[in-house]
Amino acid sequence: MSDSFDFDGRPIPFVPGQSVGAALTAAGVRSWRTTRLAGRPRGLFCGIGVCFDCLVTVDGRPNERACMVSATADAAVTTQEGTGHGVLEV
Amino acid sequence: MPDLVIVGGGIVGAACAYYASRSGLSVTVLDRDTPGSGTTSRGEGNILVSDKGAGPELGLALASRLLWLDLAAEHGPDRFELEEKGGLVVALTETDLGPLAAFADGQRDAGVSAQPVAADRLHDHEPHLAPDLRGGVLYPQDLQVQPVLAAAALLAEARRAGARVVTGEEVRGATHGRDGRVTAVLTDRAAYDCGTVVNAAGTWGEAVGERLGGSVPVLPRRGFILVTEPLPRVVRHKVYSATYVGNVASDDAGLETSAVVEGTRGGTVLIGASRERVGFDRSLSVDVVTRLARQAVRLFRFLRDVRLMRVYAGFRPYCPDHLPVIGPDPRVPGLLHACGHEGAGIGLAPATGRLVTDLVTGGQPLLDATPFAPARLVEVPA
Numbered sequence: 001m002s003d004s005f006d007f008d009g010r011p012i013p014f015v016p017g018q019s020v021g022a023a024l025t026a027a028g029v030r031s032w033r034t035t036r037l038a039g040r041p042r043g044l045f046c047g048i049g050v051c052f053d054c055l056v057t058v059d060g061r062p063n064e065r066a067c068m069v070s071a072t073a074d075a076a077v078t079t080q081e082g083t084g085h086g087v088l089e090v
Numbered sequence: 091m092p093d094l095v096i097v098g099g100g101i102v103g104a105a106c107a108y109y110a111s112r113s114g115l116s117v118t119v120l121d122r123d124t125p126g127s128g129t130t131s132r133g134e135g136n137i138l139v140s141d142k143g144a145g146p147e148l149g150l151a152l153a154s155r156l157l158w159l160d161l162a163a164e165h166g167p168d169r170f171e172l173e174e175k176g177g178l179v180v181a182l183t184e185t186d187l188g189p190l191a192a193f194a195d196g197q198r199d200a201g202v203s204a205q206p207v208a209a210d211r212l213h214d215h216e217p218h219l220a221p222d223l224r225g226g227v228l229y230p231q232d233l234q235v236q237p238v239l240a241a242a243a244l245l246a247e248a249r250r251a252g253a254r255v256v257t258g259e260e261v262r263g264a265t266h267g268r269d270g271r272v273t274a275v276l277t278d279r280a281a282y283d284c285g286t287v288v289n290a291a292g293t294w295g296e297a298v299g300e301r302l303g304g305s306v307p308v309l310p311r312r313g314f315i316l317v318t319e320p321l322p323r324v325v326r327h328k329v330y331s332a333t334y335v336g337n338v339a340s341d342d343a344g345l346e347t348s349a350v351v352e353g354t355r356g357g358t359v360l361i362g363a364s365r366e367r368v369g370f371d372r373s374l375s376v377d378v379v380t381r382l383a384r385q386a387v388r389l390f391r392f393l394r395d396v397r398l399m400r401v402y403a404g405f406r407p408y409c410p411d412h413l414p415v416i417g418p419d420p421r422v423p424g425l426l427h428a429c430g431h432e433g434a435g436i437g438l439a440p441a442t443g444r445l446v447t448d449l450v451t452g453g454q455p456l457l458d459a460t461p462f463a464p465a466r467l468v469e470v471p472a
Contacts, residue, residue: 036357061395063397083319083321085396088218088324090218090324090326
């Protein structure tokens with residue numbers, strides 16, 4: 001039996017040591033955030049923590065690099081829109 | 091007209107080139123690196139009247155602010171990312187309130203718009219401000235530009251008016267005529283004949299002045315700026331605590347920090363401002379960054395959960411009396427200085443450029459240049 005984490009309300013299976021980004025990609029999810037200005041879809045690009053393209057919200061914290069966050073069974077991963085801090089807008 | 095050589099392609103050199111070339115002078119700008127790569131690229135692009143008490147610098151700032159608005163009207167505000175954002179100075183404690191109000195009174199008498207804001211109205215202007223501040227003063231005249239963009243745009247317009255911009259050449263010296271007048275500026279590559287040379291080398295103005303035959307005292311005052319991850323529009327004005335003004339004018343050599351927080355068009359929030367006299371040491375100080383971050387969170391609590399992307403350091407050029415040095419060197423005919431603007435170079439650049447141009451062409455000066463004259467700082471030969 002494999003572990004899974006919650007992604008926008010559905011379970012994503014992962015193996016121990018796998019990153020959130022790798023698990024999402026393996027599950028067929030190719031994008032999990034939109035860009036700030038044009039709203040374009042983004043997922044893994046470099047996959048090694050350098051490009052900051054794969055940003056995602058984990059447990060309410062936006063701008064985590066999906067490729068650098070280890071998947072855990074209790075994580076709540078959600079799609080990120082733009083800066084991920086939209087709630088602050090005034 | 092004789093040739094004018096401007097040493098330094100930062101915001102001040104660029105503004106000198108802009109006004110001088112458009113007044114018909116034949117202009118060459120020399121920069122050892124790339125335009126705007128020194129202190130111009132190390133600040134926030136402030137055009138402030140809020141942090142200046144009544145006096146010559148405020149007069150220069152008010153005149154320069156109007157020139158910035160003229161530039162935006164002629165070339166479009168987007169050319170410089172000019173924003174009429176306004177400043178909001180807040181009192182953290184009851185004891186800050188009195189001095190802040192007195193400071194604003196003096197500014198109003200000098201022509202500054204300074205509007206008192208009661209504690210319970212602060213959030214009308216900045217919804218995210220901490221709830222326990224004691225009041226503040228709103229300064230609608232404060233502006234901001236993207237400084238590197240602005241320097242590049244002024245240089246581009248100067249080139250359109252015939253100026254030449256030479257990058258990657260460092261000034262090594264000058265030749266002088268029998269009367270001592272500067273006749274050419276020498277770089278590591280070439281000689282540039284000139285009738286007049288302007289030292290617009292900013293923080294490096296002392297060394298450049300020396301190479302041109304007339305040193306002026308300009309010293310570096312280090313500052314760090316913290317850059318957050320991009321955010322939606324969360325901070326509308328330039329917001330800072332009243333203690334900042336005291337730090338700007340201070341003569342203390344030790345570390346001074348007071349949070350200055352503002353948003354940018356790109357979405358990042360910039361957090362300054364620290365002041366230290368540590369020479370040209372660029373190394374990162376975790377202590378300073380920590381203090382600035384803590385003070386910024388004191389003003390805007392949401393910043394506690396926002397990450398920093400990077401930190402950068404720069405060197406403000408200051409003269410011993412905290413006024414810029416603008417005007418002819420009393421010892422070397424043909425040498426003018428235009429440096430030492432401390433943390434206000436972006437704001438003061440257009441007025442400096444106009445003043446230098448007026449002094450070179452003999453035109454009616456924009457304002458009285460006496461308070462900025464190099465003669466106040468150097469020994470004048472009998």
